[in-house]
Amino acid sequence: MKAVEVNALRKVYGKEKTLAVDEVSFEVNEGEIFGLIGPDGAGKTSIFRMLTTLLLPDGGNAKVCGLDVVKEYKKIRTMVGYMPGKFSLYPDLTVEENLHFFATVFGTSVQENYHLIEAIYVQLAPFKDRRAGKLSGGMKQKLALCCALIHQPKVLFLDEPTTGVDPVSRKEFWEMLKKLKQEGISILVSTPYMDEAAMCDRIGLIQGGKLLSVDLPSQLIQKFPHNVFAVKADNMYQLIQSLQANALVKDVYAFGEYAHLIPNNSALTTSDLLHEMDKLNLQNSSASPTQATIEDCFIQLLH
Amino acid sequence: MKVIRFLLEKEFRQIFRNKSILAMILVLPTMQLIILPLAANYEVRNINLAVVDHDHSDWSAQLILKVTASGYFKLSAYEDNFAQSLTLIEQDKADLILEIPAGFEKNLVKEGNQKVMLSINAINGVKAGLGGAYLGTILRSFNEEIILRVANPQQLGVGGRAELTWSNWFNPTLNYNYFMVPGILAILVTMVGSFLTALNIVKEKEVGTIEQINVTPIKKHHFILGKLLPFMVLGNVVFTVGLLVSYFIYGIVPLGSLWVMYGFIQLYLPAVLGFGLLVSTFCETQQQAMFIMYFFMMVFILMGGLFTPIESMPDWARMVARFNPVSYLIQVMRMVVLKGSSWADIQYQAGIILLFGIVLNAMAILNYRKTN
Numbered sequence: 001m002k003a004v005e006v007n008a009l010r011k012v013y014g015k016e017k018t019l020a021v022d023e024v025s026f027e028v029n030e031g032e033i034f035g036l037i038g039p040d041g042a043g044k045t046s047i048f049r050m051l052t053t054l055l056l057p058d059g060g061n062a063k064v065c066g067l068d069v070v071k072e073y074k075k076i077r078t079m080v081g082y083m084p085g086k087f088s089l090y091p092d093l094t095v096e097e098n099l100h101f102f103a104t105v106f107g108t109s110v111q112e113n114y115h116l117i118e119a120i121y122v123q124l125a126p127f128k129d130r131r132a133g134k135l136s137g138g139m140k141q142k143l144a145l146c147c148a149l150i151h152q153p154k155v156l157f158l159d160e161p162t163t164g165v166d167p168v169s170r171k172e173f174w175e176m177l178k179k180l181k182q183e184g185i186s187i188l189v190s191t192p193y194m195d196e197a198a199m200c201d202r203i204g205l206i207q208g209g210k211l212l213s214v215d216l217p218s219q220l221i222q223k224f225p226h227n228v229f230a231v232k233a234d235n236m237y238q239l240i241q242s243l244q245a246n247a248l249v250k251d252v253y254a255f256g257e258y259a260h261l262i263p264n265n266s267a268l269t270t271s272d273l274l275h276e277m278d279k280l281n282l283q284n285s286s287a288s289p290t291q292a293t294i295e296d297c298f299i300q301l302l303h
Numbered sequence: 304m305k306v307i308r309f310l311l312e313k314e315f316r317q318i319f320r321n322k323s324i325l326a327m328i329l330v331l332p333t334m335q336l337i338i339l340p341l342a343a344n345y346e347v348r349n350i351n352l353a354v355v356d357h358d359h360s361d362w363s364a365q366l367i368l369k370v371t372a373s374g375y376f377k378l379s380a381y382e383d384n385f386a387q388s389l390t391l392i393e394q395d396k397a398d399l400i401l402e403i404p405a406g407f408e409k410n411l412v413k414e415g416n417q418k419v420m421l422s423i424n425a426i427n428g429v430k431a432g433l434g435g436a437y438l439g440t441i442l443r444s445f446n447e448e449i450i451l452r453v454a455n456p457q458q459l460g461v462g463g464r465a466e467l468t469w470s471n472w473f474n475p476t477l478n479y480n481y482f483m484v485p486g487i488l489a490i491l492v493t494m495v496g497s498f499l500t501a502l503n504i505v506k507e508k509e510v511g512t513i514e515q516i517n518v519t520p521i522k523k524h525h526f527i528l529g530k531l532l533p534f535m536v537l538g539n540v541v542f543t544v545g546l547l548v549s550y551f552i553y554g555i556v557p558l559g560s561l562w563v564m565y566g567f568i569q570l571y572l573p574a575v576l577g578f579g580l581l582v583s584t585f586c587e588t589q590q591q592a593m594f595i596m597y598f599f600m601m602v603f604i605l606m607g608g609l610f611t612p613i614e615s616m617p618d619w620a621r622m623v624a625r626f627n628p629v630s631y632l633i634q635v636m637r638m639v640v641l642k643g644s645s646w647a648d649i650q651y652q653a654g655i656i657l658l659f660g661i662v663l664n665a666m667a668i669l670n671y672r673k674t675n
Contacts, residue, residue: 052518053517053518054514054517054518074520077518077519077520078520080518082514082515082518084511084514084515086511087511088510088511088512088514088515089512089515090313090317090510090512091510092317092320092321093313093316093317097313097316101309101313102515102519104305104306104309105306105309105310105516105519105520105521106519106520107305107306107520147515
């Protein structure tokens with residue numbers, strides 16, 4: 001049985017009939033971390049809300065743990081954990097009280113499933129008497145994850161869990177997700193960060209409500225049909241501006257301290273490129289072939 | 304049942320942690336009950352009176368003395384001509400002009416009959432109406448004194464006159480506090496109950512916690528009961544505080560039984576809480592909820608018979624008042640406190656409030672959805 005099955009799911013908002021989710025279909029296997037990667041407004045949250053039975057789909061259907069999200073929503077609610085993008089625990093209750101409350105409404109206790117949250121909760125323990133609203137961003141996320149986990153869900157829905165969290169906490173967070181996966185929990189996670197995509201077992205790239213592709217992160221990179229060059233010069237702005245106008249170049253965009261360049265012709269070599277760049281009279285210009293990343297895949301899919 | 308217990312536990316914990324709610328249920332009723340009845344007094348005092356005396360006689364001086372001695376009027380000017388007094392009215396320095404004509408005393412004594420003129424500034428309708436009425440009463444009693452002293456003794460007792468006497472039942476001294484305080488308490492209970500419920504639920508929407516609740520197996524009616532019960536308790540607390548304040552500050556001891564009052568409140572609170580709940584289902588933010596509640600509270604207060612009797616309202620307004628739950632509580636409060644009404648007397652109001660409770664809560668529950 002698949003943890004999540006989504007079939008031609010559609011969601012339309014408002015009188016203008018804005019298509020937020022457009023015929024999206026994918027599956028999440030049991031014990032898998034599936035990442036939905038896409039920019040803001042791509043429709044990720046709408047998909048999450050439909051799968052967690054908070055929003056009714058306008059078309060298609062979806063199953064969670066083999067249960068229909070419309071007809072059997074009551075059963076689904078006992079089996080899934082949902083962590084919304086926005087912190088939504090009681091800010092006026094303490095860490096411990098929040099956790100205790102969510103355990104009890106699921107008819108369980110903190111002790112019973114403590115093993116699931118132990119790794120996270122030990123970091124929270126020093127603040128257990130602090131009001132949830134007074135925690136730092138990273139601590140809030142950890143508490144939210146604890147609360148979503150406390151009833152031992154079969155499927156975990158994490159909507160942008162690391163947005164607004166520092167890099168160290170983000171890394172820790174993903175370590176925890178891997179541990180949860182080992183416990184047999186299937187995880188559907190969304191993120192706007194491309195570096196996190198590589199940590200998922202499979203990823204779906206989503207844009208404008210449409211699912212563009214679903215693949216293993218490594219496969220996605222392997223299937224990338226273009227060469228990628230990393231180019232650099234003292235004046236990056238001028239470099240990108242002039243290369244964009246060049247007929248040999250398909251696309252060029254800033255990528256960290258470098259700019260990534262996709263040539264129009266895959267036969268283009270590094271020396272051809274360097275030769276071309278010399279004409280621009282830029283200081284300290286350099287070019288070298290580089291490995292495509294998920295971000296490159298995503299940018300090319302969008303173009 | 305266990306779920307409700309946990310929900311209640313959580314709700315009370317949050318309430319006791321929220322200092323503004325505690326202040327709202329304890330300080331607000333106390334302060335309002337102490338201050339509002341003093342302000343919401345129909346008696347008009349300190350009416351500025353300008354007297355234009357063309358006569359300057361013994362009698363005119365007596366009339367002026369009698370008017371000012373009543374305590375309702377403050378002599379703000381004593382003029383010789385009317386035009387000057389009129390400018391005082393224009394400048395808002397006088398509310399009333401009493402013009403005593405020349406030859407006032409002479410005509411009174413000779414002909415037993417004289418006219419004075421009242422000019423009233425009617426910008427403030429209440430002040431004008433009451434001021435005019437007071438002055439009229441004073442003039443009437445002045446007349447009677449004149450008849451006694453001046454009129455031909457043979458005329459006395461001739462042409463029999465009907466003498467009017469009255470007594471005020473249930474509130475013999477016409478003490479305003481006795482009927483204002485129970486009315487204001489009714490408004491307070493309504494306000495605290497409906498505002499707290501509406502704002503509390505909308506806050507869960509605003510913070511997003513309602514999403515977390517919605518993905519749990521908590522049932523709709525559990526959630527709603529978990530919200531209504533705590534505010535039911537708070538409503539009773541406010542009511543009790545209010546009764547204590549009216550006893551200790553105003554010495555008001557309800558003639559009727561406390562059981563009847565508390566019994567009625569138990570029917571009334573579900574109705575106003577249901578109203579708060581219904582408002583909350585339409586609102587996404589506390590600001591929206593505040594505005595909607597405020598609008599309804601204004602209507603409830605002004606058309607509930609607190610200040611002006613419903614019976615004297617136009618037909619359409621009386622129809623509106625029939626759909627105003629507050630008007631029934633105000634009625635019942637006054638009936639029980641002043642008249643000592645029993646269950647049998649308030650059956651009609653109790654039935655209607657019960658109906659309100661059922662309809663409002665049903666609408667709220669239907670309108671509140673866990674999925675949309």
